[in-house]
Structures are given as structure tokens and as C-alpha cells.
Amino acid sequence: MMSMFNGKNVLVLGLGATGLASARYLTATGVDFAVNDSRQQPPGQKRLAQLNKEAKLIAGGWHATTIAAADIIIASPGVDINIAEIRDNVRADAELIGDVELYCRVNSSPKLAVTGSNGKSTVVSLLAHLAKYMGVEAVLAGNIGLPVLEVAEQESELVILELSSFQLETMVSLDAVAGTVLNICDDHLDRHHTLENYSAIKHRIYQQSRRRVFNREQLSTRPETVNDADISFGLDAPLPGHFGVVVDGDKDFLAYGDTKLLDCARLPLAGKHNQLNCLAALALGVCADWQIDKLAQGLVSFEGLDHRCKQIDTYDGIVWINDSKATNIGATLAAIEGLARARQKMILIAGGDGKGADFNELLPGLSKVDHLITLGKDGDEIASLKAGTIKVDTLQQAVKTARQLATPGDLVLLSPACASIDMFNNYMQRGDMFIQAVREIH
Numbered sequence: 001m002m003s004m005f006n007g008k009n010v011l012v013l014g015l016g017a018t019g020l021a022s023a024r025y026l027t028a029t030g031v032d033f034a035v036n037d038s039r040q041q042p043p044g045q046k047r048l049a050q051l052n053k054e055a056k057l058i059a060g061g062w063h064a065t066t067i068a069a070a071d072i073i074i075a076s077p078g079v080d081i082n083i084a085e086i087r088d089n090v091r092a093d094a095e096l097i098g099d100v101e102l103y104c105r106v107n108s109s110p111k112l113a114v115t116g117s118n119g120k121s122t123v124v125s126l127l128a129h130l131a132k133y134m135g136v137e138a139v140l141a142g143n144i145g146l147p148v149l150e151v152a153e154q155e156s157e158l159v160i161l162e163l164s165s166f167q168l169e170t171m172v173s174l175d176a177v178a179g180t181v182l183n184i185c186d187d188h189l190d191r192h193h194t195l196e197n198y199s200a201i202k203h204r205i206y207q208q209s210r211r212r213v214f215n216r217e218q219l220s221t222r223p224e225t226v227n228d229a230d231i232s233f234g235l236d237a238p239l240p241g242h243f244g245v246v247v248d249g250d251k252d253f254l255a256y257g258d259t260k261l262l263d264c265a266r267l268p269l270a271g272k273h274n275q276l277n278c279l280a281a282l283a284l285g286v287c288a289d290w291q292i293d294k295l296a297q298g299l300v301s302f303e304g305l306d307h308r309c310k311q312i313d314t315y316d317g318i319v320w321i322n323d324s325k326a327t328n329i330g331a332t333l334a335a336i337e338g339l340a341r342a343r344q345k346m347i348l349i350a351g352g353d354g355k356g357a358d359f360n361e362l363l364p365g366l367s368k369v370d371h372l373i374t375l376g377k378d379g380d381e382i383a384s385l386k387a388g389t390i391k392v393d394t395l396q397q398a399v400k401t402a403r404q405l406a407t408p409g410d411l412v413l414l415s416p417a418c419a420s421i422d423m424f425n426n427y428m429q430r431g432d433m434f435i436q437a438v439r440e441i442h
Contacts, residue, residue, distance in 0.1 A: 004105065005031045009069055013086070014076030015042035015057070021147035022074045022099050027052040028153075034070075036063050064089045071095070074102060077143075077166035098170035100163065103148035105173050109139075109156040112284050113174055115163045115205050116182025116221075118331040119277045122269070123182060124162040125305055126281040131158060133298035134290050143167060158288065165201045171208065178287030179209030181221040182280055185330030185361070213283040215276065216242075231286065233279035235272060243279040254279060254296060256286075261296035268302050270309060271338020307431035309335055312438050317408025319344075320438050323415035324431030327352075329361045332417035336365040345370040345410040349398045351379030352418030352430075359385060362417060371405050373398045377422035395423075395430065399437040 005026075010033040012022045019035065023044070026033045034056040035048060042059055049057075058066055062085040067073065073096045075081050081096060090096055104111075112127060114120045121144050131138035141148045142161040151159075161176070181202045184195070199220055206212045206223045215221040216234040223230060231242055238244030240257040245264065247253075253260040254267075254275065261282070264275055278299055285295045304310060305325070312320040321339065326332045332350060340346055348366075351374040359381050366372060366386050373390045374383040375398055383389040392398045395414075402412045414434045424430040 005029075005072065008071040010034070011036060011066060011070035011073045012076075013037075013062075013067075013073055013081075014079040015039075015044040015048060015059075016076055016078060017044070018076040018078070018099050018147055020044035020047055020051075021149045022076070022102070023048055023055060024051055025102075025149040025152055026074075027055070034058065034066060036066050038062055062086055062089075072097070074099060075170060077164055081169065096170060098167050099147060099149050100142055100161065100167045101171045101173055103141075103152050104171070104175065107148075107152050107155065107159070109154075109159045110288070111159045111161055111174065111176045112288060113161045113163055113176040113179040113205055113209060114182065114280075114284070115165070115168060115202050116180070117185045117328055118326075118334055119182045119273065119280075120162050121325070122274070122277045122305055122308060123180075123280050123284075124160050126277065126299070126302055127160045127284060129302045130281060130285055130290070130295055130298045131160070133301070134285075134294065136288075136290075163205060165198055168201050168204045171204060174205070174208035176205070176209040178211040178213055178284050179205040180213035180280055180284060181205060181215070182277070183215055183218050183330060184220045185328060185333075211287045213280060213287065215280070217276065231283040233276060233283050235275060243283050245275060245279075254282070254299075256282070256292055259292075261293065262299060266300050268300065269304055271335070273334035273338045274309070307427055309338070312435055314438060314442055316403075316442060318403075318406045319409075319411040321411065321413045321415075322431045322434050323413060324420070324427045324434060326415040326417060327419045327427055328355070329357050329359065329417045332362065332415040333365040335413060335415040336368055339411060339413060340368045345406070347371040347373065347402045347405055347410060347412045349373045349375070349395075349402060349412070349414045349434075350382050350417050351376035352416045352420050353422040354378035354381065354418045357417075359417070371402075373401050375423075376416070376418060378418055382417070395433050396437045396440075399434065399441060403441050 012019050012035045015037040036058045040060045067089040114124050128140040138158040139151050139156045140160050143164045144162040184199050212223045212230045216232040233243040235245050237246045245252050246255040252264040254262045307324040309323045323335045346369050348369045372386045375392050383391050420427045420430040
């Protein structure tokens with residue numbers, strides 16, 4: 001491990017949670033390093049000083065000379081490595097990697113890897129739940145749970161990795177037992193610029209996985225060349241060796257080939273999009289050699305994720321759904337599709353920072369929405385897509401307005417289709433404030 005860094009000039013870019021984890025790991029393994037952060041007061045500044053008094057911190061901008069002098073650069077996922085101040089100063093013979101790439105070089109535990117625009121947190125959390133159910137000791141890390149370098153020294157029975165496009169951008173050493181691209185839609189185009197570029201970065205997971213699991217509902221997730229070891233999932237009846245949904249009488253069943261596994265009515269997660277998430281988790285479980293019928297039974301006891309299509313307990317007969325984790329258009333479309341029912345009105349609260357997405361893609365979903373309430377930086381742009389939209393300034397106003405429009409049996413869905421950073425610290429705070437506002441009007 002040390003040989004990788006021997007005699008090398010090592011630089012950590014960014015000093016948030018990931019940068020701090022990188023600094024902690026390098027300190028623990030006796031590697032000298034410097035840190036560069038564009039912020040004047042990086043959040044990890046005090047912790048770094050406590051952790052390693054020798055590590056030099058250069059803050060307040062990207063430092064061209066320091067970047068140019070580095071042999072190995074460990075960039076945090078939040079740092080855009082393609083901006084000129086960084087890209088133009090990285091030497092051609094230098095290595096630019098991320099924390100997950102470093103982890104994969106030093107830890108040989110078997111890995112299941114999940115990426116996609118939507119559903120990846122649900123799928124990896126499902127996998128962690130299923131691993132526990134199967135008696136497998138698994139670690140959940142990456143874009144969720146622990147920063148991977150916190151567990152770099154620990155060899156595990158299984159590591160379940162949620163990977164963002166930012167992490168995949170700097171990865172070559174994943175070597176996963178199986179990897180999947182769940183879906184692809186407009187997201188992070190403010191950083192990746194084109195959907196083609198974003199898609200190509202997501203597909204890097206396939207080049208580094210022994211088996212590939214793909215969504216046959218969406219051609220863009222399909223590996224370039226499909227082989228017999230690959231498994232697909234979709235909402236139609238599957239071919240042998242693949243996963244899907246079969247209809248028997250008036251019931252839908254998750255199925256593996258022509259084997260019915262579980263009545264969809266028993267799934268703890270509502271909506272067709274969550275049936276796909278469950279099928280993806282089953283397919284990855286099969287790649288890990290888990291027993292299929294036991295796996296399917298394990299789905300029943302999963303409790304779901306906070307801020308992801310979760311119902312709030314109220315006594316007004318209105319179904320209030322917190323889907324604050326829907327930070328892009330695809331997630332909101334999936335929620336609308338999965339929750340729309342003819343017998344009740346749907347009221348949607350949306351808006352925030354759209355990250356450069358084309359909101360016209362929301363139009364098919366908005367046709368199923370009875371009332372639209374918008375807020376935030378790009379709220380007006382979403383409002384322009386539907387006549388009669390009500391614009392508000394705060395989430396509290398949105399909840400009050402929704403309460404006035406809703407009658408028992410109706411559904412109010414917070415599914416913003418946008419990031420939260422224009423008005424909140426993160427999507428969790430946005431979701432918590434929504435729950436609080438809903439409870440305050442009762």
C-alpha cells in the first residue's frame with residue numbers, strides 16, 4: 001500500500017467529509033500530504049489541525065502551483081475536476097483519483113456496485129437489509145453510509161457501494177462482483193454538460209464489474225455488448241435467467257424467469273418504480289450467489305428510506321408524501337407515476353435548484369397532477385409548464401396552500417425535481433421542514 005505513495009507528492013482536493021476521511025486515512029498510514037480547498041474557511045479545517053499538525057492547508061482558491069507539483073491528487077466528489085483551474089494544472093504524468101478509487105486499490109473485499117440517476121440509495125439500502133436477512137456481514141458505503149476510507153483497513157464479507165457520477169469519474173479499479181446502472185435521466189448537467197457525457201461516466205461501472213445488471217425498460221442502461229452472464233430487470237414478463245413482473249389473475253408477482261417469487265402487494269415500497277428497485281436488488285443478490293426464494297422473502301421486512309416516498313402520519317384523511325430526496329426530474333416522474341391513482345386528486349409541490357435540467361421533461365407527469373405548487377430558484381420555470389400553478393415563497397406556504405386545496409382521500413406529494421441548496425442545507429432538512437409544516441397545520 002505504501003509503495004503507491006512512496007516518494008510521491010500527495011494532495012487532497014476539498015476538505016469536506018470526504019476530504020477529511022482521506023486526510024485521516026493518509027495520516028493513519030504515515031503518508032505526508034497537503035490539502036487545497038477553494039473555500040476561505042473549509043468545514044474540516046479545525047478537525048484537520050487536530051488530526052495532523054504537519055499537513056499543510058491552502059484555502060481560499062484552487063492553487064495552481066500546488067496542483068501542478070502533485071504526483072497523486074485525491075479529489076473529493078464535490079470538487080469539479082474539469083474546471084480550468086484544476087484540469088489545466090494537473091500534470092500529464094500525475095494520478096487524479098477519488099476516495100473510492102483509493103479504497104478499491106487497498107481493499108480486496110467482494111463488492112456490489114450501484115449507480116443510476118434515481119433509486120440507488122433505495123437499492124443499496126435494500127441490499128444491506130437483504131444481506132443482514134441472509135446472515136451476510138456487509139458494509140454499506142460510498143455515496144451513502146460511511147465514507148469508504150473509514151473502512152479501508154477492514155476486510156468484509158461484502159461491501160455494498162452506492163456510486164455517484166462524480167465518484168465514477170475517477171475510478172478504474174472497482175472490480176465489482178456485479179454492477180448496475182439503474183436508470184439515466186437529466187442530472188448534474190451543470191457539471192457534466194451533456195446527457196451523453198453523463199451517461200458515459202455512469203457506464204464506467206460496467207467496465208469494472210464481472211457481471212452487469214441492467215434495466216431493460218431503459219435502453220440507455222444497457223451495456224454496449226450484452227453476454228450470458230448479464231441479468232436484466234423490467235416490469236414485463238422476464239425471459240429465463242432474468243427478472244420481471246408476471247400477472248396471475250388479478251395479482252402481479254415479482255418473477256425470476258417463469259418462477260413467481262412474491263406478490264407485489266406484499267412489497268413495503270409503493271409504486272412501479274419501487275418494483276424495479278426490488279428487482280434490481282434481487283438480480284444483484286443472485287450475482288452474489290444468494291438463495292433467490294429466501295431473498296424475495298427478505299424484501300417484505302424492508303422499511304424504506306427517510307425522505308423517499310414516505311407517508312407522514314396524519315389524521316386528516318389526506319395522504320401526505322415526503323419525497324424530498326427526489327432531486328431530479330426522473331425521480332419526480334417516477335414518484336408521480338408510482339403514486340397516481342384515478343380516485344383521488346394529486347397535489348404536487350416542486351421547485352428548487354434544477355442544476356441545468358430541461359423541465360419540459362416533467363410535462364408527461366404534470367398531466368397527472370391536479371394542482372401544482374412551486375417554489376425556489378427554478379420554481380417559476382416549472383410553474384410555466386402548467387396553467388393555474390400556484391407560486392409560493394416558502395415550504396410552509398406550500399403546505400398551507402396544499403391543505404386548502406386537499407380533501408380527504410387526496411394525495412399531497414413533495415417531490416421537488418430539484419436540489420435543495422437554494423433554500424436548505426440539504427434534502428434531509430427540506431424533508432424535515434416539510435414534515436414539521438404538515439404537523440403544524442393539524
